Amino acid sequence: MPRSFLVKKYFTSKRPNYSELECQNDTLLDRYPLAELPAVTSDFPVTCLTTGLVWDVSLLHDPTSPSTLSPSQGPLDLSSPSSVSCSSSGEEDEGRTSDPPSPDSSDTYHPQQTNRPRRSNKNRAGQREDKSEATAPATRPAFFCKHCPKEYNSLGALKMHIRSHTLPCVCPTCGKAFSRPWLLRGHIRTHTGERPFSCPHCNRAFADRSNLRAHLQTHADVKKYQCSTCSRTFSRMSLLQKHTAAGCCPSTA
DNA sequence: CTGGGGACGGGGCCC
C-alpha cells in the first residue's frame, strides 16, 4: 500500500495551523526548533517529555527554565524512528494501549456498542462549551494557564492543558510535536502505514479510531446528524453544517 | 455541492 498519501500535505500548503505553536512564544518549539528538539533516549516508540510542564497556578516558575527540555540533549535522530521515548515513563503501553484493537475485543470497533460502558451520565457533546467557558466558581481554587487565558479548577486539568502548549511528545521521524503520547502514536501510524482499526462492513482499515467511527456512519441507514428541516441525515456534523449553510434549512442555518 | 477520508486537538473518565 502506498504510504505517500499518509504523509500529508501539511508540509506543503496544508495545515500546520497549529495555533498552539504560535502561542508558545516562550515554549518548547520556539526554543527548540524541530531540528533541535531533544532527543530521545530509549527504545520506545515515541518521544515524550512530559515533564516539560509549565503552569501558572499563581505564578510558578519562569519560562526561561525549560524544565526538562534541554537542548543539550541533542538533535533528533530522524533516522531511527524507533529510537524515541516518552519521558513520562519508560514503559509505554505494552498491551494496554487501545491503539491496535485487541483481538479479544471482538476484533473491531462498534460505535453502537462501545465496549466501554462508562460515561453513561455524561453528555460529552457539551464538553466543548464547558471548556470554552472555563469558568471556575469563586469557591474553588483557580489554576491559570500562563500561555493562554484558560482557567481550570484542578491542577491536573491544567497540567493536561499545558501539554498542549509544551508539546512534549515529538515524532522521531518528522519532528512534529504533540501534547500526548497517544497522539504521537497515532501520528506515527501516518508514517508506518499501520491501520489497526478495520471496518467490519467493508474491511477498510483506519489508523485512527475516530476516523473509523466516522466511516461507520457511512454504513448506517440513519446517520447521526439530522437536518431538523428536511430530516436528512449526515454522517458528520460538518456535512450537516454544509447542508444547512447551503440553504436547505434557512431556519437553522 | 456532497460525501468521505486523514490527521489531529482536547477534556473527561478510569486505572
Place this chain on the structure above:
DNA sequence: CGGGCCCCGTCCCCA
C-alpha cells in the same frame, strides 16, 4: 495524581 484511553469534534483535502 499521573498516565492512558475514549469520545467528540474540527479542519483540510479530495473525488
